[in-house]
Amino acid sequence: MFHYADGLIKLLRKCGLTPVIVETSAVGSFKQNYTLLSSMNVKILSPSAVLDYIRKNFKDILFVFRTGCFLGGHDIRYSSGGADVDQIDAFYKITELLKKNNKDVISILAFDGDLFLNSKEWNRWLKKRIKNVDYILVDTDNLGYYMQFYLGIDDYKVIRVEVPDIEDVYVRIFPKYEKKVLLLGRWFGGPSPLSDLSIVYLSKSGLKFQIGIGESYHQVIIDRKRFSLEYGKVAFGLGYFYDFYLKEKKEENVIKLIFEGNYSHYQIPSLQLYYYPLIYGLTNMAGKITTYLQYGLIPVIPYDQNDFHREIIHKRMAIGIDKKLLFFNPLEYSDDFISWYRINIGMNLDTFTIAKFAEFIHNLLVKGDEE
């Protein structure tokens, strides 16, 4: 699922560009994305209309862009209905066709954290389709390294795409905060440093919010404001701890872990269906962390080797939990401390908004180079 798709569309329109979405046969897996984009009056091409559109408009097409996952041979692919393979194949074919007719077309492929490269066969399949891509964007440096290690492709940039527009950031300072920890989205289970008494469960409130993903742009706008009013004073947000407390090995050598970890799997106890590779904890930038930051809630995350985690911990935007700490008590943090962190979050917008991608597009199109 494409998070914050509206942010990208708004950015392109601000730049006077016309976004056109290509629907693939895996449309069912991304229904919410398509309905959201329809509600923004974005042109959506059905698979049968793509060729005709390209034939008529190839001179005016600047970019071909795709963001999302690649699950390779991993069992979790069954949950996505093959959408990853379908989309990357369509991206490859459209790009090849366009480049034959318009050599100036730029191809950009973005991967979110759900990139799993544990099958040689699928890696070969992927490499064939991405070797001529002009720009590969990733959420974390670890993900880029992982890709480099298994695909031999080292030309990537850490630029986050599935992030909110700056207009949709609601970081506010209050004299007093609710000293609790909000839990958004799914929970992988496993040990965490939280007592149930400290957690605010969004799902238990009976409310549903369309924030990062939604079915209607109108509803997304309403829900983002509603969420800010309802939860804007909550001090913290709980991130994923994955297998943080279960790992026996020290994470001193992330390269070694990437190499070894790819073959290790752990189960998501809450779902009992999916197994994520160990690498996920080191390469993923969880969508829920972005949402916490969007509202100034301080993420509570493991102090591990995930470079996105490290970045926001070092910038004093998140609390990094050391493995020795078995209990995080939100009441120990003063209102001043929380305001301090909120200022840091609100003044580091490049880290979790579309700002960096906007800079990338600008440099590429106006300066003729990405640097």
Place this chain on the structure above:
Amino acid sequence: MIKEIERLYQKGDLESALEKLKSIQSLKRDKSWYELFIKVSVKLERWNDARKAFLYGYNNIDKLDFSKIGNELLESYKMKSLNHIEKMCNDVKQKYQGKVFS
């Protein structure tokens, strides 16, 4: 002194205002100093100075309305970031209006 600096700020002579603010000894810096220093730093787009003054003042000065100042600081920074994107987008628009992003 602060009133004189305030006048410089109102006239738009921000560099002089900043210089005079910095000349005031740190122990004599009170609520009005912090309020003005943050305002001048924001106008000069010295975001790190404004952020540091806010954080230092937060811990050391009583009776300063930090919710108000903090929110103004965040809003100013957000506006600056939005304006920067707007400017970049205008550059793109001038060059490529009507092109397609697929």
